[in-house]
Amino acid sequence: MINSKKIEQIARQVHDAIPKGLRNIGDNLENKILRILQAQFHRMNLVNREEFDLQTKILLRNREKLASIEKRLAILEDHLTKVKTTSNNKQAE
Structure with missing residues (x-):
């Protein structure tokens, strides 16, 4: 959630922006x-900066892992294709 000090600061700013006569209506x-x-803010389901930054780091790490796995898979698929081609060529002879 959003930092409660920030909410208090915003509330204070709104309060200070109200003319003094109106402020006296309610203590x-x-x-x-x-x-x-x-x-x-609760309805908006906001997260604080620390949580957002943490999730961003996790997402970047997962993207790097995915890219590595995709690269390894491509190498394995290429190797498998070559093995099949070699095997088919030997059978044809």
Whole structure:
């Protein structure tokens, strides 16, 4: 999830942007804004930067492994084709 300090900072900025007269209407306006923002961010199913970076590293590592496996498979397929061709040529003789 998103960092709670960031949510608090956004809530505080929204709270500070509201004219002072309106701020006096409710002492807990910042808390209400904070709860609304947390609920909205939760619905958005966001992840924090650390989790995103970790998943990016895992994805890159898996792509490298896949490329290596694809390369090895191509070599094995090529070798198998050559073996079959050699075997077929010997049988034809």
